[in-house]
Amino acid sequence: MKDKRILYVSSEVVPYLPETEISSMSFEAPxxxxxxxxxxxxxxPRFGNINERRHQLHEVIRLSGMNLVINDLDMPLIIKVASIPKERMQVYFIDNEDYFKRKATLTDEDGNLFSDNDERAIFFAKGVIETVKKLNWAPDIIHVHGWLASLLPLYLRNYYGNEPLFKDSKIVTSVYARGFEGALDDGMQKKILFDGLEEEKTTIVAEPTYENIMKIAVDNSDAIIKASEVLPEGINAYIENADKPKLDFKPKQEFAQAYQEFYLRDVLNEKED
Incomplete structure (x- = not known):
């Protein structure tokens, strides 16, 4: 993996949020x-329940200051950064007062999904891509974790389809069992179409369930990792029918060699170093 550039985009990463299957692998893989x-x-995302003082987050002024248009509204993009102690790994946080200030991640205290989670997902996807453009850092692989990050493949392949920085980048999506009940806002597809994406490429999220959001990520990715031992039946069947490289579930203690080989052999079509 020497000198390979890999961009990890995740809804959660330890130590900033509690340990889950997603947050743990979003730390272990990088x-x-x-x-x-x-x-x-x-x-x-810079969720409001992340302790900025404890984790020493600070704003990166040169990367902040841009507005992203979400459903015809200008939403300021703020970029913060922190370093994971002892690991020499920097984490960039996508922030916005309206979307991420509340002291929770994806649901309220009663367990109900936030009504603007669809807009938060769009903002996160566009915010990551715009920030990487400012960094002028061309990744070999973009590895996506968690459903809040799962619109990134769609936006990168379509909205940013002609962006030269990403012309050789390959997208890997890890699909997890943990999703959500019900659906996001039923206007989600309309908000995506506002950005000029083709309707036929977004039809699947006319009903924005967890399964459909992950299916649109699969459609726009170059390779898929089954990141949970057991996936919902519909998503698992969709992955199996996708004509693209896929890696079956590997437990945390066994994933390293398998991921390395998958990245090089199946995603980049290279021999292992």
Whole structure:
């Protein structure tokens, strides 16, 4: 993995949020690449329940100050950064007062999904891509974790389809069992179409359930990792029918070699270093 550039985009990463299957692998995978001499960047949302003082987050003025248009509204993009202690890994945080100030991640205290989670997902996807453009850092692989990050493949392949920085980038999406009940706002597709994406490429999220959001990520990715031992039946069948490289579930203690081989052989079509 020496000198390979891998961009990790996740809805959650330890130590900034509690340990889950997603947050743990969103830490372990970049740590593995980092230890092998690869170059990594990690992006996640700056949720309001992340303790900025404890984790020493600070705003990066040169990257902030841009407005992203979400459903015809200008939403300021703020970029913060922190370093994971002892790992020499920087994490970039996508922030916005309206979307991420509340002291929770994806649901309220009663467990109900926030009504603007669809807009938060759009903002996160566009915010990551715009920030990487400002960094002028062309990744070999973009590895996506968690459903809040799952619109990034769609936006990168369509909205940013002619962006030269990403012309050789390959997208890997890890699909997890943990999703959400019900659906996001039923206007989600309309908000995506406002950005000029083709309707036929977004039809699947006319009903924005967890399964459909992950299916649109699969459609726009170059390779898929089954990141949970057991996936919902519909998503698992969709992955199996997708004509693209896929990696079956690997437990945390066994994933490193499998991921390295998958990145190089199946995603980049290279021989292992």
């Amino acid at each position: 740590r593995m690449v980092n230890s092998q001499g690869g170059q990594i960047r990690i992006f996640m």
